[in-house]
Amino acid sequence: MPGSLRRPYDRIVVAAPVTIPYARYSIKSAHWWIGRALKALTEAAGITVRDIDGFCVSSFTLGMDTGIGLTQHFGLCVRWLDHIPLGGASAIAALRRAARAVEAHDADIIACVAGDTNHTDSFRRTLENFSRFSSDAVYPHGAGGANGSFALIARNYMRTYGVKREDLGRIAVAQRANALRNPHALMKTPLTLEQYMAARPIADPIHLFDCVMPCAGAEAFLVMREETAKALGITGAKLLGTIERHNAFGNDPMQVRGGWAMDIDDLYGMAGVKPDDMDFVQTYDDYPVISMMQFEDLGFCKKGEGADFVRGHDLTIDGDFPHNTSGGQLSAGQAGAAGAYIGVTEALRQVLGTAGPTQVKNAKIGLASGFGMINYDRGLSSGAAILAGAAS
Incomplete structure (x- = not known):
């Protein structure tokens, strides 16, 4: 409001x-x-x-x-x-x-x-009981778990905004490059865009390297x-601002935006900064399409411009838009609920200057986001925080 x-x-x-x-x-x-x-x-x-x-x-x-x-x-x-x-x-x-x-x-x-x-x-058993709303919707069609639901979201998003698999692949490939510098990341093999494109399908248009590894x-x-x-x-680090929203834009037939878009002015207003001030961004990355959605909803580009944004920026640690500098969940791993925390802990290390091999040069202020509780057609929970180093 x-x-x-x-x-x-x-x-x-x-x-x-x-x-x-x-x-x-x-x-x-x-x-x-x-x-x-x-x-x-x-x-x-x-x-x-x-x-x-x-x-x-x-x-x-x-x-x-x-x-x-x-x-x-x-x-x-x-x-x-x-x-x-x-x-x-x-x-x-x-x-x-x-x-x-x-x-x-x-x-x-x-x-x-x-x-x-x-x-x-344990992961299979978690999925079996994760969301009754999701299972009631997708089981009759032979699908189960998050991959089927996110495939539905991804296909609609790609069709609506002209996003190609190559565009999403650029996010995954950049994160793998970042993970190679993170000693704790589980994925230690370089990933090329060609390999991403050739990966086996899981739930079209979701392919292997679109999925996090439990x-x-x-x-x-x-x-x-x-x-x-x-x-x-x-x-x-100083906490400058945060937002949180649940069940945003419930009238959208299919999710193409999250609660960030509803509260983005409050986030930057509370922090007294603007998107261009961010030295890095850590988005919640259970699938690359959700990261692209956040580039738009968090104010780095307009809705529908996510693909162009990715094509025009270098998302690696040394690039002009450092993103998920630890490798994120896609390449460091998703340790269950700890996947919500990986962006925040990495953001803290960045602004405190203690990130070691994944450190972004002169990082003083950055943003970390969260996204969760998927049902069959959308994630219901979203949030973001802006953190600054002690000297900022």
Whole structure:
């Protein structure tokens, strides 16, 4: 709505980005992966688990366990707790809720963690029970899981805006090039556009390299007030602005835009910046078509100009539009709900100057987004955050 600019954040710091290196398969539980991330957070920040008084968790493979059970399991005693089951939008939602909680002094240090395991059969079982709305719609047609739904979205989007598979391939190929510089990425073989085009079909027009690879792993970060970070000697990034929206544009017959388009003015208005100020962008990339959709909805080009935008820009780390610099989920791997976090943790490393081999030169400010909860014709949840380095 016009005039609905959100209240800016009051000196909120996001710190200690953690990635627990992924494994293609794991016999460990999601609890084990989340526990490793929690331990890594304390080590990175130089604090103890007793200093954490807020906890937020996201996972697909915790079974019936939620955040409350994990507090006892990990020896946490917190005064603020959340369990966010929003799939690829979980990290942005966690960041927003945690930021307001520490701003209100409901907690001082909140650990936001996402992690999942990947047994040999766990992904199939997750898909079987992921969305009843989706399965009711697609099972009668012999389809199941996300590939069929995203094929429907991708075909409509490509037909509507004249997008070619080569255009989507440029996104996947650039991300693979970025992943080759990320020591934790699971995909370590170069990918050419020719290989992308020749890949076997999965659910037309979705082909092999359009799909993320499920794996096990965890991602995490801390949220606190600036005064808390200074007192503890923790260097963190500034949270400049965020947006979150669910079930946006419900009257669209098929998804060609997400909630970002509804709230984009608020995002940049709250942060006091514009799209051209971004030194890098980390989009949620379960499929390349969703990244292209976000280039438009996040204000980098107009709706329908995504293909031209991709053709006219270099999306690699050293290019003029660094995008998904870790390789993203398409080439680093999708560790379940941790896939929502990979863009945020990489964005934090970028603005803090600690990204190592994936570092964008002179990166000071950047954007990370989230997208999740697919049913048969659209993803229902979206969000984005703008982060800046401490010196910005």
